[in-house]
Amino acid sequence: MDDLLADFLTETNEGLAALDGALLKLEKAPDDRQTLSEIFRNVHTIKGTCGFLGLSRLEKVAHAAENVLGRYRDGSLKVTPAGITLILSALDCLKGIVSGLEGTGSEPAGDDTALIAALDAAWRGAAPGTPAAAPPAAPPEADPFELPAGEPVAAAPPAPQAAAPEPPPAASAPSASAPPAAPAHASRGSDHEGEAAGASGGGGASGPITPAQTIRVSVDVLEDLMTLVSELVLTRNQLLQLVRARSDAALTVPLQRLSHITSELQEGVMKTRMQPIGNAWQKLPRIVRDLANELGKKIELVMKGADTELDRQVLELIKDPLTHMVRNSGDHGLETPEQRRQSGKPETGRILLNAYHEGGHIIIEIGDDGRGLPAEKIKQKALAQGLATEAEIAGMGEREIQHFIFRAGFSTAAAVTSVSGRGVGMDVVKTNVEKIGGTIELRSVEGRGTTFYIKIPLTLAIVSALIVEAGGERFAIPQIGVVELVRAGGSAEGAQIERIHDTPVMRLRDRLLPLVSLSRLLELPQAADEGRRDAGFVVVTQVGANVFGIIVDKVFDTEEIVVKPVAPILRHVAMFSGNTILGDGSVIMILDPNGIARATGVGADGPSEDAARGPEGLRGHRSTERTALLLFRAGDGTPKAVPLGLVARLEDLPGESIEHSGGKTLVQYRGKLMPLVAMAGGWAPPEPGRRQAVLVFNDRDRAMGLMVDAILDVVEEHLLIEGASEQPGFLGSAVICGKVTDVIDCAWWLHQAGDDWFRGNGQDAVRRRVLLVEDSAFFRHLLVPGLTAAGYDVTAVDTGMQALRLREQGAAFDVIISDIEMPDLDGIGLARAVRESGAWQPLPMIALSGKVEAEQVRRAREAGFNEYVGKSEREALLAALSECLATPAIN
Incomplete structure (x- = not known):
């Protein structure tokens, strides 16, 4: 009996977990007959097994719930939210009884009279939650065998307005093993057969369902298997290394076969440990539903990546943190419907759960589109609790201030509630x-x-890794995070390591790639030739949307390694994600590219630093974020700045390569003539043997060089431009690295090289809150600083489809600026979609194009654009914005 009870508890817990989600699905779609049949069958199975095992309390509650579901299924009772709530209450009762049963081996004592009375009253047609007029009499015992679809249920209760029959009390109902006395049919099938017929919508049955061929295995057995396979992989690696060293041909073939079998075995064992993260999310829809009802809010839970698999032990450990964070999002994060309306948001708030693999790790996002973290409240609370001084807080960035919420006892909640706010x-x-x-x-x-x-x-886990050496030490880099391997130098056209203010960079396929010296980062002995233009290896890796290179001394082979967790004493070192044992017995550390990016500032502090994500994970660049800037000197002593995203390359050209023709300064560059523009007045060609620093801008097949005096540094700062400049070629001034810095107007300097820069591309959306839609990254980088300097809050996206997804998420803007010529959905199609329906319908729209032709202007206006501006006409764009915004927009 103990084995039967253990199996019953396992199956019942699985069934109850599935019922939560199925009932919420039924609440949204009351006419979903297949879901209703699934719910009825699960409850019926629980009740029937309870009777067989003599679990009377469980049987009574399940029986009462089953009767109500039976009326839902035969259509004589309408599915309502109140009815679903009542059934959910019954499930909660069942879960409590099962939990007690697991702990003690017997049903816990309890009085379910009130719940059963409410269920019986609902079965008779009374509104759920209202008391019965007389002592409840249980409805007739449901037949443990379902009928084919379309056949009436035996002794089905009449419609709510008719008098209900008075059957024997539920307490004396027969168990599932005893057939009822009210059956009107002659043949019976199994529960599965009835379900299949019900799902088919009538007619004949769809055939028997083959049960899943599964077996339950103790977790300890799987753990032992995993340990043995790990040791087998290490032994295999040692053998492979020995054979390579001795060149023993006799062992090559059998060792290859052993290696193949080991790989298949390790893959099979690892699969047994992996479970979809959706298993940890099963109870969250129910929690969100109850939370919304309790708080009077409208909440939609969006779950993505539920099939993403992770280790079973990890899955168990993250269930509670996920639950707490979702409840926090619903309570603290999301506003009430009225507050959201006042903020121009949809009444329904959204909570996003998303899981995906990245760089050998699993990233789980928990986000909401609510009120955000109140920075001022956090500051005041931190001061009040003595967590920091005013001077310390004054020197903190916004993210550092937000991280106070991870301190013990810290809470900004105005009052303690049953949901959160307890500190x-x-x-x-x-x-x-x-x-x-x-x-x-x-x-x-x-x-x-x-x-x-x-x-x-x-x-x-066991992963494939690239083994490298730096400072005389070997390290492993998981191959899932490696984009490519580059040998620095080798030819004049090959990749070269250069330096900007002592920071190494590399030009890789027309892209400026930031580099990190691994030996310098880890404070290891550095090779004498490290950093030379013609020496070293660069491991190009990607973290989120950011790509950077890691400089190493040597590169060995790829090897399958067993990943062991980092020891607690080293857990604060972000550059390592674990350690492993190589085939020769050496213990080496496994590098974490994400941690390296975070420690050096060259990449994302998290999955994607360069992009603001909405609740759907949609990326869009916001003008209020930190911007990578290139600092240089030209003319006077005031430092100058330009967004690094605009600069394609940094060149140090020999003075003799610069020529003059037709009144223009030119250089032969990569098989073409590239115009050069001097930043400083009175520029003269450098003397023979001297070199000229040049910032190269390019977009598709166009290129222009801006000649400057010296490159200073690359930094990340909030680009807040103040005091519009009267001087042509400059947007204004900003404080960067503690110094007043001139921010150049790239559009003005590009004009000096020719107007053709502004043909064949488009711009995005601009307004007080401006949405910029532009498929060219170059023009996005060109427009955002200028519009920001003019006082606009700019969000830029790549495509028209991304813009429409922002609309679906409830993003609010004052004006839309869109390029006309874009792939997938062009500007004309975007305008038609905006004008057709939705919250953006009344927004003014400005079209940007390099072609200002009468026919194109006519088409744009017919599609819904208010203004049409040429890309090169910066002043006309600002004037169009002012005119469009003169009348307040309706959000």
Whole structure:
């Protein structure tokens, strides 16, 4: 009996977990007959097994719930939200009884009279939740065997207005093993057969369903198998290394076969440990539904990547942190419907759960489109609790201030509620995540929402890795994060390592790639030739949308390694994600590209730093974010700045290569003539043997060089331009690295090289809150600083489809600026979609194009554009914006 009870508990817990989601699905689609049949069958199975095992309390509650579901299924009772709530209450009762049964081996004592009375009253047709007029009499026992679709249920209750029969009390109902006495049919089939027929919508049955061929295995057995396979992989690696060293041909073939079998075995064993993360999300839809009802909010839960698999142990450890964070998003994050209307948002708030693999890790996003973290409240609370001084807070960035929420006892809630606000939670979440070697980061914009990123490393897995050496030490880099391997030098056209203010960079296929010296980062002995233009290897790796290179001394082979978690004493070192044992017995560290990016500032602090994500994970660049800037000197002593995204390359040209023709300064560059423009007045060609620093701008087949005196540095700063400049070629001034810096107007300097720069491309959306839609990254980088300097808050996206997805998410703007010529959905199609329906319908729209022709202007206006401006006409664009915004927009 103990084995039967154990199997019953396992199956019942699985069934109850599935019922939560199925009931919520039925609430949204009351006419979904297939879902209703599935719910009825699950409850019926639980009730029947309870009777067989003599679990009377479970049987009574399940029986009462089954009767109500039976009326839902035969259509004599309408499915309502109140009815679903009542059935969910019955499920909660069943879960509580099952939990007690697991702990003690017997049903816990309890009085379910009120619940059963409410269920019986609902069966008779009374509104759920209202008391029965007389002591409840249980409805007739449902037949344990379902009927084919279309056949009436025996002894089905009449419609709510008719008098209900008075059957024997539910307490004395027969078990599932005893057939009822009210059956009107002659033949019976199994539950599965009835379900198949019900799902088919009538007629004959769809055939028997083959049960899944599964077997339950103890987790300890799987753990032992995984340990043995790990040791087998290490032994295989040692043998491979021995054979390579001795060149023993006799062992080559059998060792290859052994290697193949080992790989298949390790893959099979690892699959047994992996489970979809959706298993940890099963209870969240129910939690969100109850939370919305309790708080009087409208909440939509969006779950993506539920099929993403991770280790079973990790899955169990993250269930509680995920639950807490979702509840926090619903309580603290999302506003009430009235508050959202006042903020120009849809009444229904959204919570996003997303999981995906990145760089050998699993990234879990938990985000909302709510009020965001209140920076001022956090500052005041931190001061009040003595967590920091006013001077320390004054020197902190916004993200550092937001991280106070991970301190123990920290909360900005105005009052303690039953949901959250007790001053505990996020510190516990952070601690639990770090226990499994993970990290948690957050991004929040006040008024727009908050997103948390949980990164879970490979705590026990076997992966393919690239073995490298730096400073005399070997390291492993997971191949999943490696884009390519580049040998520096080799030819004049090959990749070269250069330096900008002592920071190494590399020109790789017309792209300026930031580099990180691994030996310098880890404070290891550096090779004498490291950093030379013609020496070293560069491992190009990607973190989110950011690509950078890691300089190493040597590159060995790829090898399958067993990943062991980092020891607690080294867990604070972000550059490592684990360690492993090589075939020769050496213990080496596994590098974490994400941690390297975070430690050096060359990449994302989390999955994607260069892009603001909405609740759907949609990327869009916002003008209020930190911008990578190139600092240089030209003319006077005031430093100058340009967005690094505009600069394709940095060149140091020999003076004798610069020529003059037709009144223009030119250089032969990559098989073409490239015009050069001097920043400083009175420029003269450098003397023979001297070199000229040039910033190269290019877009598609066009290129222009801006001649400057010296390159200073590359930094990341919030680009807040103040005091519009009267001097042509400059947008204004900004404080960068503590110094007043002139920000150049790239559009003006490009004009000096020729107007053809502004033909054949387009721009995006601009307004007080401006949406810029532009498929060219060059023109996005060109427009955003100028519009920001003019006082606009700019969000830029790549395509018209991305813009429409922002509309679906509830993003609010004052004006849209769009390029006309774009792939997929062009500007004309975007305008028609905006004018057809939706919240953006009344927004003014400005079209940008390099072709200002009468026919194209006519088509744009017919599609819904208010203004049409040429790309090269910067002043005309600003004037069009002012005119469009003179009348307040309707959000």
